[in-house]
Amino acid sequence: MWLNSGNSQFLKFTENTLKNNELNRLLSTNYLSLDTKNQFLEQTNRRLEKLIGDDRKNTTRQLQKLSDSIEKHLKDEYQYQLFKVHFEEVHPLFYKRLLEIDNSFSDGNLKLASFIKMGFNNSEISFFLNVSLAAVKKGIQRMKQKLNIPPHESLREFIFKI
Structure with a gap:
């Protein structure tokens, strides 16, 4: 049983x-x-x-x-808001939980976190956001600092758990 x-x-x-x-x-x-x-x-x-x-x-x-x-x-x-609505249908409460951890997240931070949550790698995120790979890496580094994630821990694993 x-x-x-x-x-x-x-x-x-x-x-x-x-x-x-x-x-x-x-x-x-x-x-x-x-x-x-x-x-x-x-x-x-x-x-x-x-x-x-x-x-x-x-x-x-x-x-x-x-x-x-x-x-x-x-x-x-409007386009981002439309994406955000659809994303929240797939991942309800994700933004809310993330903002509970740090309510100073900008739309740019939320977009980056969304693509990480969706499982995209840095190159794919770079393509979707139309920014350089270095900008994505810097955004990830800054987000880790905002969320107080130690350097040896993974932001992706943290976000997947949210």
Whole structure:
């Protein structure tokens, strides 16, 4: 009877792990899609800014409005908030528990912690956040300090336990 219960718990654990892996893949796909859109908007905005340099008054005015609109959307935190909502569906209470440990975490800290929680390595995180590998490593180092994690202990293991 005890063996059967242990087997049942193992199967449930395995099923939950597979479900989390699938949801993490969905989260990363959504994030990549948003990142690709933002890259497109940035390129379009650069092209528009070049056109604004022309002396055509009416065209310039219209192009400036379009450029301002694109700039506003690029700075908008909507995409991150959407990612955050989906992440919290997969990992409920993660942000809350992390902020209970240190409530001074910025959105950048939370993004980094999210990708670590999803199981991505430093190179993948660098790609997703569009920052250098050195920036990711420095962010991890700073997060360890904020969380008072000794140098010989792993931030990843700490985050996986949250």
